Amino acid sequence: MDMSLPVQTVRTTCPYCGVGCGVSATVKPGTIPIIAGDTAHAANKGRLCVKGAALGETLVLDGRLLYPQVRENGSMRRAGWDEALERVAGGFASIIAEHGPDAVALYVSGQLLTEDYYVANKFMKGYVGSANIDTNSRLCMSSSVAGHKRAFGEDLVPGAYEDFELADMIVLVGSNTAWCHPTLFQRILKAKEARPSLQVVAIDPRRTATCELADLHLPVKPGTDVWLFNGLLSYLARHGVKDSAFVAAHTEGLDMALATADADCGDPAQVARICRVDPAKLLAFYEGFAATRKVVSAYSQGVNQSSSGTDKVNAIINCHLLTGRIGHPGMGPFSLTGQPNAMGGREVGGLANMLAAHMDLDNPLQRDALRAFWEAPRIADKPGLKAVDLFRAVEEGSVKAVWIIATNPLVSLPDADQVRRALEKCELVVVSDIVGATDTTTHADVLLPALGWGEKDGTVTNSERCISRQRAFLPAPGEARADWWALCEVARRMGFSGFDYEDAHAIFDEHARLSGWRNGEGGAGRRVFDISGMSGMRRQDYDALEPIQWPVLRAADGTLQATARLFADGRFAHASGKARFVATAPRLPVHALDDEFPLALNTGRMRDQWHTMTRTGKSPRLANHAPEPLIDLHPNDALLCGVREGELARVTSRWGAMVARVTHGGGIARGSVFVPIHWSGQTASDARVGALVNPAVDPVSGEPEFKHTPVRIEPFVVEWHAFVLSRKALSLDSIANWTRIQGDGFVRYEMGGRGPVGADWARALLAADGEADWIDYEDGSAGAYRAAYLVDGRLQACVFVARRPQLPARDWLAGLFARESLGALDRATLLAGRAPQQGPDAGPTVCSCFGVGRNTICAAIRTHRLETTAQVTACVRAGGNCGSCVPEIGKLLALASCGEEAAQ
Structure with a gap:
């Protein structure tokens, strides 16, 4: 190493899932930063999944959007920032003047830092005067938000990651934690290794990598989660598993919720038939839950992404309220967010039906408090358009300008071809992104170059309410600028005051002050979200901020006081101070299967990829685990559809179609199909699964039904x-x-x-x-x-x-x-195609960290009679780094013990 060049190590956070892992970036000018886990961050304690470990490979600038562009005579040309910003500000202002504030909209992202999110919401809700700002977090966790508000009175996650290690039972519902929240899953595995009595239950229609290491897997029929948990509620009540004192003192609404549960779900045998699970396994789950005080029920997209997602969330919470298993170590319902700052967006009112600092749009006192704090000319007084409805309104022409920031809705939204039609008709489309060519940027009238991970500076909040700093360690490339800066520049050009921030620290300070503003005063209600203890921090204190869980108050001696768990005192955020049971009448998905579309499409993530691959797609290491889009279905269904494993097939719904390669992963029940979400028009010719997904949404949360779309499959014939x-x-x-x-x-x-x-x-x-x-x-x-x-x-x-x-x-x-x-x-x-002395084909990659293939692992298991993942690691290194591949190694070991060979 050239000692004349400075070497700097910067602590920051990972830009992928909601676990919010700490990252250490060691930077030497002229070299690729060395990325490692931050051993001092409580979320991951130094561990990174394979995506996080490969972050350094994604920092190349190829494909980056490096300067503003504007559309002229049908094509894009380079422009200066002044011209581009004037085009945005002038376009928004003229449309608002002619058609009113609801004729414009912002569509933002959980990839934004909290400071960016805050400015976007202040701009739209306080100055434009419309709540037409929604976020792609609507697609992954808005049902949890709605469920929390109904049960607790505020969008609050009660627990902490430590509870997974303290629990005696962990129930993972609709969550392939092993792939989607890998470092948290590794913590669960370590806890189970230290304490084998810890029971892990996986509830998922697919047999995922998570299920491979669970003690019990309930492969429920898609869409039947409410039946399952209503049945559990009824079972607990009938068997006297109830914390009567807690229920009496701290809850309301049990009678109606229990009557609803008893009406359809009082008989476990009937529940088992409806959920299509083994009655003995269902009873084993019910009995285990009843007998175990310390239970954590963690849920993710399999619960949220449903037309009954909010009811699913409340059905789970009801069981914890009945038993008083909330607010104490090792227990509670736990929403696992998908994106790195979905929680930070919720803090600042990122959804179209929320206001900043957990204030409510339908509360006039809170609206007035926010308007006064912002010294805003107006305040939004009604909910804005949620994501799906927003782009419908764009196509219909009632929304005439949309500014899309850090997201790719032409790939990620349901009925994605409708989004294309909408943007083609839209009068003004502005896109802020780090990537020049995406399915969405193709339709932009103005492109604004944003900062990416490693360049941005601010804060994010993870799934356990932990606020962490995301620090810059790379210079801004080209003319890229922070999203908050671009928003402020447009606001000023539209004549709005209150956007003269010098840096992210100033925005965070305002955000912290707002959280305590009139909090609990004048009948506006006491909000649990309160980080006012962090207001007034000096810039150097903000820069040095250590991860901290909110609420955060300041002690008399000036130290910050964090809060690991909520509701320990039994007090909730409803005006009564009590939690509410919610009656959840079970209902099937909106669109039923029929003869034309007989299979249920489920979408989700792959282990080594993220969203639409604009970042992970740059890493050769991450490409090897699942290089192509796939259609995973049961062999019997493949036979009926006339398709064969390894060949191409077309999946068609009422809304669109796509083509991918058929596989039999071994975890799909008959009647179901799984297709990953990641491929876009830049990475495949015809594999945008969003084009197929039905646009039905949950009536409360507005979250789309990504887990159940009726489809058919047929051969895609090639020569x-x-x-x-x-x-x-x-x-x-x-x-x-x-x-x-x-x-x-x-x-x-x-x-x-x-x-x-x-x-x-x-x-x-x-x-x-x-x-x-x-x-x-x-x-x-x-x-x-x-x-x-x-x-x-x-x-x-x-x-x-x-x-x-x-x-x-x-x-x-x-x-x-x-x-x-x-x-x-x-x-x-x-x-x-092979070297003269080349040995056997290593097979598809299982361990991306060390490039170990399936065939290599299987051969080692056979030759050395290996029985444990630790033995496999010692023999071929697979599983010895991030641990993301451990479930797949476990599956190969299980197949070997049964005398079976892994599918090629």
Whole structure:
């Protein structure tokens, strides 16, 4: 290391899931930052999942939006910030003047820092005067928000991560925690290793990686969670498992909730039939819950993303209220948020039906308090449009301008093609992003370059209400600026005062002061969210802020007092001070299966990817676990649909269609289909699953039904399958289906096509000039063609084509791109797709940290008669770093113990 250059280590937070892991970034100018877990952060204690560990690979600037752009004569051109901001401010102002404040809207994101979120909501709700600002967090946790408000009187998560380690039973409902909240799941596993009596129950229609390490898996029929938990409530009441003193003193509404539960769910055998689970396993769950005082029930998207998501949340909370299992160590309902700052957005009123600092739109005293604090000319006095309705209003023309910040709704929203139609018709579309080319930016009239992770400075709040600093350790690239800065500049150009912030610290200070403003005064009600103890911090104290759970007050000696758990005193946020049981009448999903669409589509995340892959898609390491979009379904359903594993198929709903490769993951019940959410128009030709998802929403929360869309599946016929490895991006307009995968120094494409192939076709596809050093091989009878070309002995691209999907492994070929030139032996064997002395194919990647394949692990298990994940780690290293692959290793061990071989 050159000691003349400064080396700096900055503590920050991870930009992925809601666990909110601490990250240590060691920076030396001119090199890629070294990313590690922050051992001092309580959320992860130094551990990172594979996505977090690979963050350094995602910091390259290729594809970044580096300067403002404006649309002129149908195409985008570079512009200065002044021109771009004037275009936004002038457009918003003229539309508001002619059509009123509800004719404009903001659509923001849980990727924003709290300071960005705060300014966006102040701008819209206090100065524009409309609540037409919603967030992509509507798509993942708004049902939890609504459930919390109904039960507790405020959007409050009672517990702390420590409760998972103190509990005697952990119930994971609709949460593939092992993949979606990996470091928290590793804490659960460590707790179970130390205390094997800790019981883990997984409730999920799929047998996910989480289920592999659970003591009990209840594979409920999609959409039947309310029946399950109403049945539990009824069972607990009938068996006398009730904290009568707590219920009498601190709750209300039990009689109606219990009557509703008893009416449809009083018979466990009937509940088992409706939920389609083994009655013995259902009773085992009910009995275990009844017998265990310290129970944590954690729920995530499988609960929230439903047309009855809010009722599902309340059905779970009801069981904890009945037993008094809330507010104390090792127990309570626990919402696991999906995004890094979904909770921070909730603090500042990020949803269209909320105000900042947990104030309510329908409370005139709180509206007046907020208007007075902001010294705002007006205040929104009615809920704005929630995400799905917002883009419907854009298409209908009642919303004429929309500013989209840090999100990609053309991929992530349900009925995503409707969003495309909306943006095509919209009078003014502004997009702030770090990426130049997304499905959404294509429709922008103004593009504003934002700061990304490592460049942004501010705070985020994780799922346990812990506020952490996200600190910058990289310079702003190009002309990129903070989102709060761009919002303030537009506000000032529209003539609004109150946006003269110098930095994120000033915004946070205002946010903290607001949380204590008139809190509990004048009949406005006491809000539990209160971080006023952090107001008045000096800049250096803000910069040095350690992670802290709210509420945060300041002690007499000046120290900050955090709050690990809420409701320990039995006092809740309703005016009565009591929690409310909510009667939850069970109902099926809005759209039923039928003969035309007989399968239920469930969507979700893959282990190593995040959202629409604008960040994780840059990491070669993260591409190997699941390189292509997939359709996971039961083999019997595949047979009925006429599709085969490894081949392409089309999934169609009433709203859209997509194409992906069929797989049998082994965890899908008959009648269900799983498709991941991550692929966009930049990474695949036709794999946006959002285009299929039905736009039905929960009537209370407005959260869409991502877990149950009726679909059909049919073959997507191609004449050949192929893959390409190329140093440069290719034009694939003539290819029927393709997926783009980032390699180390090259781009990989997986393809299916129609029509003749051969030398002329391959040269055109690979953009090889006439003087290229070209080698190829063709077997017409077998339908095989292979070609490669080199420049000065260095491999530039290669293509392998076959009639069936069975093609050579990509690993050795990928390694050739790291060489400056190929020797004679490599050239001679290049078209064979493997080295002359190469051993067995390692198989699909299981451990991304060390690049260990499934076949390698299975061979080690057989050869060395391994029985535990620790033994596998000792033998082949898999599972020895982040631990994200441990559940999959466990599944391979289980298959081996049954004498089965893992599916290829």
